[in-house]
Amino acid sequence: MKEYISIHSPRPIPVGYSAADIRNILEDTWAYMSCEIKDSPNSRSDFFGLNSYSWCGNATYTTSGYDKLVEQFSETSLPVFFSEYGCNEVQPRIFTEVGALYGKEMTKALGGGLVYEYSQEKNDYGLVQLHDNKTASILIDYDNLMEQYRKIDVSLLESLDPAATSIKPPKCSPDLIKDTKYFENDFKIPKAPESVPEMIKNGINNPTKGKLVEVKDTKPKYEVYDREGRILEGLELKKLGESQSNLPGENTSGTAGSSKDKKKAAASTVPSSNALCLIAVLTGLTLLMV
Template sequence: MTLIRVFTALFALLSSTVLAVTPIKVEGSQFINAATKKRFQIIGVDYQPGGASAYNEENKSDPLSDGDICLRDAALLQRLGVNTIRIYNLNPGLNHDLCVSIFNAAGIYLILDVNSPIAHESLNRVEPWTTYHKGYMERVFGVIEAFKDYPNVLAFFGGNEVINEDAVKQVPAYIRAVQRDMKQYIANHSPRPIPVGYSAADIRDILADTWAYFSCNIEDDPDSISDFFGLNSYSWCGDATFESAGYNTLVDQFKDTTLPVFFSEYGCNEVQPRIFTEVAALYGKQMVSAMGGGLIYEYSQEDNDYGIVELHENNTATTMIDYDNLMEQYSKIDIALLESVDQAGATKKPVKCTPDLIKDDKFFENDFKIPPPTEGIPDMIKNGISSPNKGKLVEVKETNVKFDVFNKDGRKLEGLQIKILEDFQSNLPGENTSGAPGEPDFGSEDKEDAATSLSRSNVLSLLAIGAGATLLML
């Protein structure tokens, strides 16, 4: 029995008492549930409470370090129908056991970025050779170590929107170098394979070349290929159509994909409130063969005005009308359609990298020469990083949310909790919907502190209506 198989067997044995999901694997152009053998489509939300500015090296917290907050958000996400969240900025030195275990118990997978906004924790797109070094990769490997033992970690992003009009043409090769190093580290130190990929900006002028560069196979550097391809796309605004949003062109581009493709961000906010009619298209017959789902941007309401939930200083929360609209769209998804495996797609193989794949060499080198690992990186890949922080699943004992949560009308969601799913289950829309709206209580101090979305003007209008009704009765 190989060492990897021994690790896998031990991992399964130790996790059996708390396991709620099974790891997802890549087969050709699809994500596949390793236990049920069904296709896995991402029904997800991007999750970074506080935004990028909330993360810094000195912080003793990150989005997965406070169990009570994670329980609140996991309950709202489970209620919404989400099966996956993406988290951008994490501190690999913190304890994430309870938070990850809560999301695991709720049947929610995690896709994690290994970079952060801090300069030495990401690649410099203008001078990537200055940032690809032992110190940077030690941070990347630290994230892998901290999360590799959780079964609900679906994948890692090795880069996010690094390639754009400001990037030099050398940076794509460095992203592939980072992916190669990550995949080799995972192969040597993880109990199971964990997919690694890239999240691209939807810049149509360079999208075809970006896709071609990351999806082709370099024969003498095969580990550098992306296992999947994420696309941050905001082209569907308001009540758009399949054609007006350009989704038809995306289907044409990715219909023959050899690896999973999904929206790593979507949800245009130019028209508000958002009605999310693109959900029906993304999970419908026209797109399901080309796309593997997507992640709505984003969970918490930040300065950029993309949120579906308002979070307050006293840890209470208010769901916005966008939350309800998204929940309604999710409820219409044909799950049987999503879970059906495309047998042809499951056997697709990547094409060989050749110069003719790149149509415009302004942003990409077409020789596909990937930088070798710099000094110190090969030793870490072989022997591991020093004193890594390693996570593990723990028992989730508390399921009831501790903080008050209100809906858009100011009604408290009574009985809000996570439902701990059975082994190998993942969350699905409409199945786990705790939190029934109670009666409004406008005098509640908690509601005043929470600054619920039921505005003062709406309250005054209701009072005026009530006064008018009283006069009529008199």
């Protein structure tokens, strides 16, 4: 995949790996993905994502095991972030882990994270409820998350030094793998299937090429409600300049209307794949990669 991108893509596209937070194999997984095979720079991952749900309710930096993650990833040679987080064993979720994730200790090793998940589904991790009449309702988890985001010290994040760019990756060797009972210590990359080298060399015939497009439709076409069932008025996606950033609590719009409109949101729900996606307008969530 990385070879194909390097030849045929007009821009660099990072290719990474997202791992479950299974502690007995996590260190070996990270070592396997981050090390470099001699004369094969494409062999290593460009980033390492971690799906972590160890911080539940009023956990702490230590009881959640976040301190162990910082210890493990402190000398990482590639970007590490939470590709999923947001334990729902305690409800409603209060997201106090946000302060730790973007605080002094964790930003030494990790670069933020992605909260799971945008729309409410059967597994009960949603921030927003999407309805079959194409309206949307903000849930309490959304408000709690935004409250934590507003507490982030953005100046701290902006002052951080991207140390991982200067750390050389370790060379792949069997001794990097600590527990061969659960993880293979052979770093040989399997030979590609017969037709793959030709495809990498020549590319795909008439591929669909993506391009940057100007966003013109900046206002949602359907109604969005707050937790009290009031319509949020004035919602709009604001365009920022190249030197601007979408920071928590800034560049937001929208106010709650009358509660008399509450009945309009009382429609049955549908999976997010069949509903209007209002992520950019609603959440204002920013992955602060450091």
